[in-house]
Amino acid sequence: MALRVQKYGGTSVADIECINNVADRVQKASDQGDKVVVVLSAMSGVTDSLIGLARQASETPDKRELDVLLATGEQTTAALLAMILKSRGYKAKSFLGFQAGIKTDKTSGKARILDIDGENIQQTLEDGYIAVVAGFQGADADGAITTLGRGGSDTSAVAIASSLKADVCEIFTDVDGVYTTDPRICNNARKINKITYEEMLEMAILGAKVLQIRSVEFAKKYNVPIHVRSSFNEEEGTMVVNESSDMESVIVSGITLDMNEARITLKRVPDQPGVSAKIFTPLAKAEISVDMIIQNTRSHGETDLTFTVTKDDFERAKEISQKVAREIGAPEILTAEEIAKVSVIGLGMKSHSGVAATMFQALASENINIRLISTSEIRISCIILAKYAELAVRTLHSAFGLDQEK
């Protein structure tokens, strides 16, 4: 008998028929004798249409009240699933965020979970109930309703799994698991059976949208085993776990592609102390997050400074940069929107040298020019021209031996 936390995303609860399918799966786990906590997202599209309603009420809807509004989405699906389970003769009870003891900070719209008081749910499970929890939401110290941001239900599920010391946190979604790269780009992509939290984190940051980043951080911190799997079939998906000896001995686990960045270069910036702060402080104040930063030395006390931002922030970042450039006396700004960031990720990089060399050679073999490079302990990212994006992914996928056998 296991304790399982199962999270179902918006496409898995899109309508009553889908929720009935979720009930089938929950019922099966319960029939096996497992204790089940179900965490649900809102029906797909509902959160967006609630945001639309809020925009009709106010151009910039108050964040506290927006959370109150958005929380109705998960409240609806949780109530409906509990109804269905009960009508099938199962004991089930819905929990809203505050009822599930999910305590957050006061950051409306993207609150962080501070603590979970799992006693309510624990007791309910012991009484033989299936617990159905509205994901994405919690309550702050004053009892105000908060939400955890896009994909927050993943974090709800992992946090609850952690507080209950669940055997597994199953994330049911519309894909079969985590892939070595995007199968729509590379038809040799393979489903990964097991991946570490660190690798998953890099992949999530780089745009693999299977799991919310914070949920992976949470799982890593509290060592919660995550099973990412499809809600439409019975196949095993991808286990996200701590590094262990039985991991596949691969150096690179996956290739990611992020087309959502744009590049800004300030040419001939005076090479003086404090000049970087002058550029990046106003960007930070405008809540623009900067991804890669590269500074090239030039002669004559001048330097070129390049950074990337998301495309959403590009226009604002460009304006701010132009203003700063005038102030600090940098004569020229170059920008590029048609870029792509391709990354290789692998825990094996820690102990294997030569990954960067292989990456650069592979790209060079296809005449793909690298514009910027950045690295972390388990990741190497290159900015290239957008038109080479898919070719680069397929080339790297093959170069690192990730192609599936045909």
Add this chain to the structure above:
Amino acid sequence: MALRVQKYGGTSVADIECINNVADRVQKASDQGDKVVVVLSAMSGVTDSLIGLARQASETPDKRELDVLLATGEQTTAALLAMILKSRGYKAKSFLGFQAGIKTDKTSGKARILDIDGENIQQTLEDGYIAVVAGFQGADADGAITTLGRGGSDTSAVAIASSLKADVCEIFTDVDGVYTTDPRICNNARKINKITYEEMLEMAILGAKVLQIRSVEFAKKYNVPIHVRSSFNEEEGTMVVNESSDMESVIVSGITLDMNEARITLKRVPDQPGVSAKIFTPLAKAEISVDMIIQNTRSHGETDLTFTVTKDDFERAKEISQKVAREIGAPEILTAEEIAKVSVIGLGMKSHSGVAATMFQALASENINIRLISTSEIRISCIILAKYAELAVRTLHSAFGLDQEK
């Protein structure tokens, strides 16, 4: 400076434009220096469509979970109004039932308010905020969400007004106030300026749908002055208050009509002790509430027993009655669905005789036959054939001097 509780019904918050109109009115009260607590219903139609959704999930939706689902309706309007007020530069904060300290019993779907801890709202008002409360909902001792039944937002508003010792509880609705009778039937109907709780209670019970019955009981118990008025104009509506010397000295305040009853007669029931219990116990067990009961004496140790039930319960009541009739040896059952109950209501009846006589004479003058009669201290009701319903209302309205001057 007054403390005003304002309740707006579903038609007053039907869409964003309507909610903006509500905001105008709230803003006006706030600008006058009044402290304002707003209690909102769900957008009109929303509760019904949520019930429809629940019925898709389960033929007989679990009541606890239905409450969780229905509560989203008022949560939505409360969040939207608070957003609008804030975007206009006012301090405003939404409260769900549990946040407003509304504590109920555990009767899902028609919970009763046990207590209100108004401290949260009180503090918010003192801090200069407008409090926007989701009506219709509360929480039981375990923190589960409960709802107060159809029209429950009226009761929320009155209960909050009572706990805050508000100067007035304004019920904004789509009519101008309480009328002497239904203006759609009798175009001489007059708006009543002032009416007692007792009279309002009788009128609500008899189908005047302006206020939820329980809200009037609550207001009477705690002496909360209610002002029923239109949300579409600035006119004074109807004050519902305790009896006072400045009341209009009328004997009859209003005439009501209820077309939603049906009659069942068991003929020649053995006139023995315990026989009534045999008839009405199974009806009570089936949760069918019986309105009028009349027993006519016959000869030969037999009696005729007649009662009325709502049309919704009629078929079930008929079946049960037929079964009981066989058991107790009553040879015949008569039923009638085409009936109407017309009632005259007035606190003046307590001290004035002759009201019944006037009523019977007025009906007789139009050749309207009375089938059943029942009375309370301040009400006389007659069952007549449905086809005479409107004529009876107009005749009685005129007979008791309620017609407005032309």
